[in-house]
Amino acid sequence: MSVTLADFFSQMRPYLQGHQDLARTREVLGPSPSGDHDFSFYRVLAERNLFKILRELYAPLRALVLRDQAALWATLVREYIAAHPPGGRHPNCAGEALPEFLAARRERQPDQPAIYEEIADYCWIRLQVQRAPDDEGDGFESRLMVRQYSYAIPEFVAALEADPDAAERPEPQPVVLFVYRHWRQLHACSFRPSAAGLVALARRQGLAVPPALQAVPPDHVDVAEAQLVEHGVLAPAPQPLHQEPLDQE
């Protein structure tokens, strides 16, 4: 049976994605000389790869879901893969849309805890800030993200990473958070800024300060900025070059 490459790829894509069964694929492409059992192993591998990527990217979320609703994890992954076929070059890209997917799913299934999508978002942005490019000026923009969560997510994630069975689900508690790559040590961190810290960040970014924060006294902002530098959120502000006056002849 002569099959063109175009035919081959047009059949393999839906087959590997689980959208087309083996019988239909074999009907068009012909049988594999290795037999159906070996040929179909590639579909197993394709799904297994995505499960592995998501397991590694979202280990704390997976631990929580398995602990609380064991059968749900596989359902979530399969629904997610179907809704978001993986396309990015790096395997991590396969997990990029999980937070968004979970939020959309909760709209349809309100019994799904909101904390799932917040954990997923935190896991994702923690990875992103770690690996953000270096060459964006001082690397400031993409190595720092600001979030408002409904729970103390970093602490809960740390507890899940330490011992999922012992990690107690936190009570709702709105938290504003900087998730960032330490400007010098380069590891991912989180920091809860004060109002003055938010103003300090806006000032450094050259952004307008929101009206609700305009009453923060400037000296508080200076102190907060020093704290952000101390925690590695901000690099020390560049000092203006000191120039000696030129001697006039």
Next chain:
Amino acid sequence: MIANQPRGVGIGLRREHFAAIERTDRTVDWLEIIPENYVGHGGAPRRHLARCSERWPVIAHGVSMSLGGPDPLPGDYVDGLRRLLDELQAPFYTDHLCYATIGGVNFYDLLPLPFTEEAVRHTAARIRELQDRLERPVAVENISYYAVMPGPSMSEGQFVTAVVEEADCGLLLDVNNVYVNARNHGEDPLANLEALPLHRTRQIHIAGHVEEGGRLIDTHGRALVDPVWELYAQALSRVGPVPTLLEWDTDIPELDVVLDEADRARAIWKRAELESTTPARSA
């Protein structure tokens, strides 16, 4: 550009070993990276890579180029890859003789092509294009495959040979893959090794595998088995002391365990080097 030619036995640079490898005083001849982890990324991995590249030659071994696939080679990524290779002064680039992506959907695996003339022409043209765009030679790896795709008109050895010859590129000879494929398909590993275009070998890979459901799976997750060590020695006797990479990419142990395996490979490699420089004794 000054080429940073690898020699001897290298290991993969993995994030689990970033700190340990910078401290080690054990022999590491060269390093291999997965460039997808660095192109377009910054932070600690780039800092570690910069430090390591000051100490060792670094070769990039890609996993996502999908050289046999239907999608165009990715422009921005190839440009970024070329810049990385320039920074590393890498004399060549390696990737896999496979496809990974169809119509923008990435399967994150090294998937086998049908062994056909059309696939040879298609893949060889893309390898030539990649060599032009990277401005350096490319070597492609013989992959492990668990099934022959439908409609083959040639064997794996004939397919790899035809692609490499038509592309005028190098072969990254993966000895473990030769062994895994032969075992899975009921063939002779040595015969399959010899069916490959060994004269084009630019680099060798060796690794461990696991058995699952009666099938050997190329996991790079454990020590080599004796038959693969023996096949490696056989390969070196045919291709000479080609730079060799000890791969360990899953269930990654302490650095010293990986370096112990690399030491074992280096002993075999040095014997091959000695034999290649010793004139044959006349009878």
